[in-house]
Amino acid sequence: MTDTPKIELRNVTKRFGSKVVLDNLSLVVPKGKSLVVIGGSGTGKSVMLKCVLGILRPEKGEIFVDGENVLKMSTSEREQTLRKFGMLFQGAALFDSLPVWQNVAFGLIQGRKMKRKEAKDVAIAKLAKVGLGPEVGELYPAELSGGMQKRVGLARAIAADPEIIFFDEPTTGLDPIMADVINDLIIDSVKDLGATALSITHDMASARKIADEIAMIYKGRIIWAGPRSEIDSSGNDYVDQFIHGRATGPIKMDVLKP
Amino acid sequence: MNFFAIIGRVVLALLAEIGHLAVFTWASISHIFRPPFFWRLLGQQMMRIGYFSLPVVALTAFFTGGALALQIYYGGSTINSESIVATIVALGITRELGPVMAGLMVAGRVSAAIAAELGTMKVTEQIDALTTLSTNPYKYLVTPRIVAAVITLPLLVFIADILGVMGGFIISTASLSFNPGVYVQNTVNFLKADDVTSGLIKAGVFGFVIALMGCFQGFNSKGGAQGVGRATTNAVVTASILILASNYVMTSLLFAK
Ligand SMILES: Nc1ncnc2c1ncn2[C@@H]1O[C@H](COP(=O)(O)OP(=O)(O)OP(=O)(O)O)[C@@H](O)[C@H]1O
Ligand SMILES: [Mg+2]
Numbered sequence: 001m002t003d004t005p006k007i008e009l010r011n012v013t014k015r016f017g018s019k020v021v022l023d024n025l026s027l028v029v030p031k032g033k034s035l036v037v038i039g040g041s042g043t044g045k046s047v048m049l050k051c052v053l054g055i056l057r058p059e060k061g062e063i064f065v066d067g068e069n070v071l072k073m074s075t076s077e078r079e080q081t082l083r084k085f086g087m088l089f090q091g092a093a094l095f096d097s098l099p100v101w102q103n104v105a106f107g108l109i110q111g112r113k114m115k116r117k118e119a120k121d122v123a124i125a126k127l128a129k130v131g132l133g134p135e136v137g138e139l140y141p142a143e144l145s146g147g148m149q150k151r152v153g154l155a156r157a158i159a160a161d162p163e164i165i166f167f168d169e170p171t172t173g174l175d176p177i178m179a180d181v182i183n184d185l186i187i188d189s190v191k192d193l194g195a196t197a198l199s200i201t202h203d204m205a206s207a208r209k210i211a212d213e214i215a216m217i218y219k220g221r222i223i224w225a226g227p228r229s230e231i232d233s234s235g236n237d238y239v240d241q242f243i244h245g246r247a248t249g250p251i252k253m254d255v256l257k258p
Numbered sequence: 259m260n261f262f263a264i265i266g267r268v269v270l271a272l273l274a275e276i277g278h279l280a281v282f283t284w285a286s287i288s289h290i291f292r293p294p295f296f297w298r299l300l301g302q303q304m305m306r307i308g309y310f311s312l313p314v315v316a317l318t319a320f321f322t323g324g325a326l327a328l329q330i331y332y333g334g335s336t337i338n339s340e341s342i343v344a345t346i347v348a349l350g351i352t353r354e355l356g357p358v359m360a361g362l363m364v365a366g367r368v369s370a371a372i373a374a375e376l377g378t379m380k381v382t383e384q385i386d387a388l389t390t391l392s393t394n395p396y397k398y399l400v401t402p403r404i405v406a407a408v409i410t411l412p413l414l415v416f417i418a419d420i421l422g423v424m425g426g427f428i429i430s431t432a433s434l435s436f437n438p439g440v441y442v443q444n445t446v447n448f449l450k451a452d453d454v455t456s457g458l459i460k461a462g463v464f465g466f467v468i469a470l471m472g473c474f475q476g477f478n479s480k481g482g483a484q485g486v487g488r489a490t491t492n493a494v495v496t497a498s499i500l501i502l503a504s505n506y507v508m509t510s511l512l513f514a515k
Contacts, residue, residue: 055386079392087390093383110296111392156391
């Protein structure tokens, strides 16, 4: 395949003060595939997504979306590119001043100037897709459980039928059954939309289920990437330690240091 | 640490903050004039910032006017106080106390509320979420607040002027037993349109400062509940100081002879 990848990061470096969070990170997300990035807490996974979205600006490197360098774009070109994206935030990040249906319809009403009535119908359809009834649409985010908030976040991410969807730890903090429900929803919505997905997780069951390809991030670099089927035979000690959840191995948690 | 190193560090941090604020201010202003505009949000903010501040501003102005009348009377009772109380209350309220007191009260109420709201949105990633939903956070959050404050503050101050003068009038006639007709006459004779408009111009600037500092501190808050608390305090403190400082500058410009 010689298609231009949907997203490509080349030697991206991002620091906060003197702390290097992304260190020459390179990653390719092929069109129409679901790539899952695994890695420990605080290794820069969320920062990586935010760099692609332009919420954070890397100090160095290039980021391509559909072959175009987003870091060189003007603000309006950038806003245009952002319309291709949907994002499910780690903490759902629902607007707590708006009822659920307006959250889901937000990108349609504010970003795309759809009529409120029409947008509400779309919102209710998307809520149904994530297994929530129309009555939930009238509630406020604070009145929902964590799992429901995640599902609303998912409905919001897919509301505008994006070409690219980012999922930041979609299953963290959910019970195993709800986690699996979310996994199915992700698979379905990605398939329905024919979208490209970039997900982040440290939940291996989820990764195995939703990934076409898996990449592992460690200390701000991608240390392994390959198809899902090869994750168990990667021959990489870091990957092995992570997928089996062992405390001993090449990855040293700060807490284990004397 | 070396004494000079500490000073150097503080100065550098201060300069960085000022640069940061300048960039934020410029971005905020430039978005005011570029579509899309969120009219619905503007209306909402005018209610919140203007309408709901009415009671607090009205009471403050009323009692300030009353206290001012008493002080002038006590201080000036030896000379012909009856003629100067009315004049000084009217000028003091419209030129200085009306705008400054209203500005400070609204700063306490509104800057804090804006910083807390936007700060919470920041730390819960709601502001980042706006960006991913093709909505510019400056346009959606900052512009309506700044425009609403710049429009409503002069209206509030106009009401504060009326109530402040009325406070002076009521105290003077009720407890100092001045002649009401003479009081009104003195007020009307000495008060010029310029006195009122200068106060209203100040009010517009204060409105800008109040909303800007609330938004700036909110957008830059980090680190959870504590960070939001800090942003709220900073918003009120910086807005109040800027109000007092800019008031001085404007007084010296507007009334320079
Ligand atoms: N806005 C910021 N300012 C300063 N440091 C930050 C900021 N955002 C993230 N960091 C730092 O960058 C590092 C990586 O953060 P990031 O949120 O990407 O971790 P993560 O891999 O998503 O972890 P988790 O799995 O726990 O969500 C952390 O050490 C964090 O302290
Ligand atoms: Mg994260």
